[in-house]
Amino acid sequence: MSPQEILAQFGPRESMEYDVVIVGAGPAGLSAAIHLKQLASAQGREVSVVVLEKGSEPGAHILSGAVMDPIAINELLPDWKALGAPLNQAVTDDEVLFLSETGATRTPKALIPNCFHNEGNYIVSLGNVVRWLAQQAEGLGVEIFPGFAAAEVLYDADGAVKGVATGNMGVGRDGEPGDNFQLGMELLGKYTFFAEGARGHLGKQLIAKFDLDDGRDPQSYGLGIKELWEIDPARSKPGLVVHTAGWPMASDTYGGGFLYHLDDNKVTLGFVTGLDYKNPWLSPFEEMQRWKTHPSIRQHLEGGKRLSYGARAITAGGLLSLPKTVFPGGALIGCDAGYLNASRIKGSHAAIKSGMLAAAAAFEALAAGREHDELAAYPAAFEQSWLHAELHQSRNFKQWFKKGIVVGSIMTGVEQWLLPRLGVKSPPWTIHRTLPDHAGLKPAAECQRIDYPKPDGRLTFDRLSSVFVSNTNHEEQQPAHLTLKDARVPVQTNLARFAGPESRYCPAGVYEFVKAEDGADRLQINAQNCVHCKTCDIKDPTQNIVWITPEGGGGPNYASM
Template identity: 80%
Template sequence: MEIERESMEYDVVIVGGGPAGLSAAIRIKQLAASKGQDVSVVVLEKGSEVGAHILSGAVMDPIALNELIPDWKDKGAPLNQPVTRDEALFLTKTGATKTPDWLMPDNFHNAGCYVISLGNVVRWLGQQAESLGVEIFPGFAAAEVLYDEHGAVKGVATGNMGIGKDGEPTENFQPGMELHGKYTIFAEGARGHLGKQLIERFKLDAGRDPQSYAIGIKELWEIDPAKAQPGLVVHAAGWPLDKSTYGGGFLYHLEGNKVTLGFVVGLNYENPWLSPFEEMQRWKTHPAIRKHIEGGKRLSYGARAITAGGLLSLPKTVFPGGALVGCEAGFLNAPRIKGSHAAIKTGMMCGEAAFEAVAAGRKQDELAAYPAAFDASWLRKELEQARNFKQWFKYGLTVGSIMTGIEYWLLPRLGIKRPPWTIHRTKADHLYLKPADQCPKIDYPKPDGKLTFDRLSSVFVSNTNHEENQPAHLTLRNAAVPVATNLAKFAGPESRYCPAGVYEFVKNDDGSDRLQINAQNCVHCKTCDIKDPTQNIVWITPEGGGGPNYAGM
């Protein structure tokens, strides 16, 4: 079906209204104002509003925000709760060992940081961007990269609205819009739909370690005021995961009797019976965690993939006509469990390069000043120190923990900031699953509805919604593979790694199996796109405005 689309011209098009995309937009407009120039900038955000799809722990290091908006306190940025105390715990099934403060690795020290809702910070950044003249279009998903006759990126097209399940236009049909830019900045977050295509097309990951991901599952609770410890930051490793599985939990006390807590599981886990969602639920039953939230009320739930490969997996970030910023590229500092400061910094550096190029009259070339700025930045030094973190855990929890201690406690005290060795990974996450008959089954307890919950009630409090009469945004390359391979060999892991109940195997009338995809439950975490052992599932953008509507997350 050939559809004629209208187009709009901008100097810079930014895909994604998260911390990286908005910081790029703000920086461009700041520089333009300082030079008395007019540079047009548009931000596309697939969520129903800016911040609707933002999910993060989060403890925020304000180092980059200090550079972007030095007077952020006066401007009302919602960084209200300073970190007051850090705890690092190793859990057994019933016990907990607290790491003494003097022995705690530097990556777990959060003095000067803030416990925040990143969604609220992003909403505030959106207001700052709009006040500078940035155009923000929420509810519009960038569905397609546009290229010029030389193969350079020239912008993006939004998805068509009002297409029915049969692929035909309904009475509500609206064609997508083309947004053309001299430069297009991609800031979609971890495993971005378009970023994935760009990395493949321009071979941006050539010579890099395979990217590594984790899934983070998070809840927001309101607790008994008597239990509130505003500013307390707790990180936990060990139970309920086995010693060969990367992961751990976090629990942060916000202001206003709120606690945000969550669980992270590396997507290179081997046992197909493992369910990250259920691991998170039973983790909450540990006495060291339960004591913080028992008797409270769960307010919200969400899940998101985390790009955790670090510097050694970082793709080339520029290509003709565009660039990757933030978690789209993978700038997260995994041992510090922080990515928002890196997102803001990379957005700024890319914005500076884009402004200089536009001001010089250039377009559709590579923004070489951006990676050059990164190489000279404090962020590069920070990620250099962190580069081996995820790699060490391929040898198990014990080795990973010891080497984290050496690289983040011992070496700095010897005056060595950069570890003198480099450890590489060679396998993508989807290649790690073992056949189900070679792994122990995991029996998860039933939820009690008070402390622990099921998937569907969790999706309900994520405020997830999709227009039902639209083509499924979770597609299969081969419809036979889920039953013939995934179910037969791996016992249907998609029914367990998805934290939203999207995938379930059901019986046909004749007793045969089929995979049912409940796309309306999808919280856009991208785990299926990463962990599917046959790489048969392809996540594409649904209609703009669909997905979760996170509040306070």
């Protein structure tokens, strides 16, 4: 049965009404909820707020580096230290390395661009920060529903967003309701915020429906693959931040690594690959594993133990790709819109600030008795904020690196080191892009095949053992949440022309080409492995793969990531 047929047979759905409905309990969604309650309390008003979270708990699906700039949390919760926020490890030192296959060149501190300076910032587990933010929100009266995935946008008779519906529970693989079937619920709001993270399932639909990206550069993405290690105490350097560029990436491919020393002998490290890469033989997962073997990275990890693994797409287009963030009845906040500053490799401070700005606009509208209109005060406030100034200054970063590492490095130095020292706050030029990331792949026959070394199980690992330590789990009998518009395309086009790139760009081993009984190739989708990174939804060259929300509570269950 289709979802529409299920609703027709078992409906109507129960509904709950709120002033503001928020989809996603990440830093943006929770900050918006907190700020709404703060504003209401300051004026002696009541504002009802609910937050839906598809993960098993707030933080379960959160994955980030992360070095956190406290500028926004200082505004949201000025007494965060007294409240016990898990920002425990201040940055003590920065290293920026350009890697060759066996060597490394360290950038002199005096020449490190402003975007790579981290004085006053903190190395954090963003998942733990989000869990703490959820506690603060609940303490203010925010209702948080974990394990409920928002699966559908609801519209009123005039076409304005009026809320969302959660997905049905207990539907079998065949699409039929099972013994434990439970119909989804409607959460209705005077305003609805979408804070799903990069390439949000519903945010993507809203951008298309309301033409929110009209006149903008195509959004650009990177795939961040991360591991958490416990290392030899003798190698621990709490507060050290290391960023690398160069090897193992080819000179025309955007990518770079990060390695951050936490306290308690922990190191968080990862590799970001721009999803506009051209060579279909490239595997972001294998590149990350290969990167760890470089002497400059290996020295931190030898004698240690990997504790966890995860992967997530990040929005990297910046200000020039930022869509219109409001529409009748709602707003996009955080990475659902794309506020991350790729040049700083930071998005949590931007997510918090965007949530606060949207919250202020919605509170003003509610106080005036308005609902379901366009919150024009939100983008207007953004344009006057420090966040807009920051993103405007770094607006060309990804565009320069699309021209290669040499051009990108030189122009980042010009825009974020030289010009500020000449008193120029923002570069006087703007560089635009025209191609979406999925259009970047060349035919496999035109590219050099990449043969990756086998993992050793100590420093480097395979995909399946990595997925295991991500604590990923899905109810096996549910309908597949990775769907194909045309089942013929993977073999007839992707395999024939691009050598089946989905078997390499997925960092969780979801896609593999196998032989059918008649000897023909077919694409096998191992949806139970999915870590919800959204790479397939972004990079599939034919845009044939569609990621939809699985049953709530499924997916990874990240600890301290």
